[in-house]
Amino acid sequence: MEEIIAIFIAAVLSWVNFVLIDIWMGLPEAPGVKGAGAIGKSIEKRGGDLGGGFFSGNIVCSPDASAGTLLASCAYYAFGSPEGGLIAALFVYFGNRICADPGYAGTSGALTTTILIWLTSFIGIAPQNFIVGMVLAALTIQGLYHPVTSKLIGKMARKMNRKVIQDN
Amino acid sequence: MITTANVLSYVIVVASALIVALILRLPLLPEKPMRQSWTISIIFPTIIIAIGLFAIINYFKVYNNIYSAIIIGIFSAIFSKYLLERAFPKPDLG
Amino acid sequence: MYINSTVIRMLEETIIAIIVIYMVLRLFVTLDRLERMPYLNVINFSVAAIITIQNPSPLGAVTSMIYFIMATVAANAIAFTIDKIGEIEHDSD
Numbered sequence: 001m002e003e004i005i006a007i008f009i010a011a012v013l014s015w016v017n018f019v020l021i022d023i024w025m026g027l028p029e030a031p032g033v034k035g036a037g038a039i040g041k042s043i044e045k046r047g048g049d050l051g052g053g054f055f056s057g058n059i060v061c062s063p064d065a066s067a068g069t070l071l072a073s074c075a076y077y078a079f080g081s082p083e084g085g086l087i088a089a090l091f092v093y094f095g096n097r098i099c100a101d102p103g104y105a106g107t108s109g110a111l112t113t114t115i116l117i118w119l120t121s122f123i124g125i126a127p128q129n130f131i132v133g134m135v136l137a138a139l140t141i142q143g144l145y146h147p148v149t150s151k152l153i154g155k156m157a158r159k160m161n162r163k164v165i166q167d168n
Numbered sequence: 169m170i171t172t173a174n175v176l177s178y179v180i181v182v183a184s185a186l187i188v189a190l191i192l193r194l195p196l197l198p199e200k201p202m203r204q205s206w207t208i209s210i211i212f213p214t215i216i217i218a219i220g221l222f223a224i225i226n227y228f229k230v231y232n233n234i235y236s237a238i239i240i241g242i243f244s245a246i247f248s249k250y251l252l253e254r255a256f257p258k259p260d261l262g
Numbered sequence: 263m264y265i266n267s268t269v270i271r272m273l274e275e276t277i278i279a280i281i282v283i284y285m286v287l288r289l290f291v292t293l294d295r296l297e298r299m300p301y302l303n304v305i306n307f308s309v310a311a312i313i314t315i316q317n318p319s320p321l322g323a324v325t326s327m328i329y330f331i332m333a334t335v336a337a338n339a340i341a342f343t344i345d346k347i348g349e350i351e352h353d354s355d
Contacts, residue, residue, distance in 0.1 A: 003273055004273075007273075007274070007277070033338060033341075033342065034341075034342050034345055034346075035299075035337075035338055035339075035340070035341025035342040035344070035345055036341065037345070038296055038341055038342075038344060038345035038348070039296055039299055039300070039341055042294065042296035042297060046297070056300050057299075057341070059300075059303065060299050060300055060302075060303045060334075060337050060338075060341060061334070061337060061338040061341055061342075062334065062338065063330075063331060063334050066307075067330060067331075067334065070307060070310060070311065070330070071310070071323075071326065071327050071330060074310070074311065074313075074314035074322075074323050074326045074327070075314075075323040075327070077314060077315075077318060077323070078314055078317075078318055078319055078320055078322050078323035079227070079320060079323065083223040083226060083227070084223075084323060086219045086220050086223040087220055087223045087224055087323075088323075088327060089216055089219075089220055090216060090217060090219075090220025090221065090223075090224075091220075091324075091327045091328075091331065092327075092331075093213055093216055093217070093220075094256065094331075095327075095330075095331035095334065095335075097256035098256065098331070098335060099334060099335060099338055102205065102206050103212075103213065104212065107212070107213075107216055128271075128274060128315060129274075131274070131311045131314065131315060132274045132277055132278065132311065134307070134311070135277075135278055135281060135304075135307050135308050135311050136277070136281070138303070138304055138307045139281055139285075139304050139307075142300035142301070142303050142304050143281075143284075143285055143288070143300060143301055143304040146297070146300065227320065
């Protein structure tokens, strides 16, 4: 039973971590690559928010803080110490360069996740809870119902002053 | 978990990467707005590469001494100034 | 290294298995190609997670990282191609 509570707390923490870092790094503003723009427009056509659509499209097409969170928790679990998170930050940085992204979002996501896992290890939450928690967080944004979740992301983005850049 | 010897060697790696990068005249921070700039700076990615490479080397306990820390710091500064653009080229924003 | 009891790992593997099966079913019933891309992304996340959970060793972590980055590159190419095909069809009629 404590395991379910631990997975729930880890899911909430990784959701907050990756959504805040991604919105702060400007993912809802513009599509990073062409495919992300297509996904964003298709979400808007189905009744969602364009900024939230660009957010989902950028998550699909390039490693961002969600990839950094997942890979940092995987590496922390496998290596047994925070060094795994540092190795994951290196790999996510190279992955970002391959996918046409400067690389700030993924690396910061990985480093903050490493710090989060190290801090919560003192209250009994283990790294494997963060692995499952991150998959659950990705499910809520990408896999449930795109119009509702994209409107939520759009509202949070406007509150953090990251509106869609109108250049066309 | 985190022993003082380990944290000290990471400080040595960061310090040596910082010193060599300052000698090679890399900028300290990328220009604002930071999230959209492609310039290679000291904080990003030189220190990230230095810490990551040393974490990989730290796993093999044989190379876990001060000499490899200094060498990795120097290598990461040189790599990020000269070889990073060639190995992972900046795409033409398409 | 964390020593896991098999019961705890079974709970996490069950959660990920339910997520994967649900996403695969949603992939089958969705007709819009661009709507399928985020569902594919969730499947990539779960496979990368299960690689490390089943192999709690450095090789498992490195395999998971390389798999996830290559899957993201592939999804990037797929989304770009779907968009390009849409443009070509739109320009031709």
